[in-house]
Amino acid sequence: MKMAIKDGQILIKEADSTQFMVIKSWNKMKWSKDQQMLYGPADGELLNKLAVLVKLPQAIEARRRQLNQISTAIDQERIKDNPEPLYRYPVKYKLFTHQMRGANMALIAFGLVPPPEEDEDHDKK
16 A cells, blocks of 8 residues: 655555455545545544554654644643643733633644643653
């Protein structure tokens, strides 16, 4: 199976019949008859499913890990009791807790602030 990411789409060629049927059953990718390939959004969910099915090329695996790291950072921000601002927001009054969470999650999601690095001690637990 050949795989590439181009313009936010994942492209798959030469998948065997079993792989093809499994990928099509997810309803996340479409078949291009002209180019004889599957294509779909290169989002975290699809990349995680493909990672279970086959070994991803190094660049695609790096993208999958990056998307998972962003998703984890957003989830951690969502459950914080007392979120701290990740940016000096240009507002006159102090933000409410839910506003601070939402603003922080948006900055992480849009890539304006890198997701915080996870502690190595936390990973070992």
